[in-house]
Amino acid sequence: MTLFTRIIKGEIPSYKVAEDDRYYAFLDINPLKKGHTLVIPKLAEPEADYIFDLDDETLAGLMVFAKKVAAGIKAATDCQRVGVAVLGMEVNHVHVHLVPLDSEKDMLFTNPKLQLSTEEMAEIANSIAQAIDPV
Numbered sequence: 001m002t003l004f005t006r007i008i009k010g011e012i013p014s015y016k017v018a019e020d021d022r023y024y025a026f027l028d029i030n031p032l033k034k035g036h037t038l039v040i041p042k043l044a045e046p047e048a049d050y051i052f053d054l055d056d057e058t059l060a061g062l063m064v065f066a067k068k069v070a071a072g073i074k075a076a077t078d079c080q081r082v083g084v085a086v087l088g089m090e091v092n093h094v095h096v097h098l099v100p101l102d103s104e105k106d107m108l109f110t111n112p113k114l115q116l117s118t119e120e121m122a123e124i125a126n127s128i129a130q131a132i133d134p135v
Helices: 003-008 056-077 118-131
Strands: 016-019 023-027 037-041 081-085 096-101
Touching (some): 003 023, 016 118, 023 118, 037 056, 056 081, 056 096, 056 118
Antiparallel strands (some): 016 023, 023 037, 037 096, 081 096
């Protein structure tokens, strides 16, 4: 069972931004920028770890869900755009990174990660959640 499956099941805490019956969005605990969010599918076993192994319906739904989350991030962080990246090397569970951008350099994964307090993380997650249209 992956770390992300344990988050979905509530075994590991997360800063939830949005959730429906098929997808879950939560703040990255090592963010590039305030509001850096991960979007994951809630998958039955076995968990898919490569985005292009998803069936078409799940992949399309993941991107539509991510679009709604990105709109919430943009509204809550007042960034110019929200960047999208699919790396999938760090956790063997499909996940999409949504990163608030004011410059292309904001999306460099070699940048130092922010160290935010639990209070800041909770405040950011709440701000994004409130900015998202009902998902």
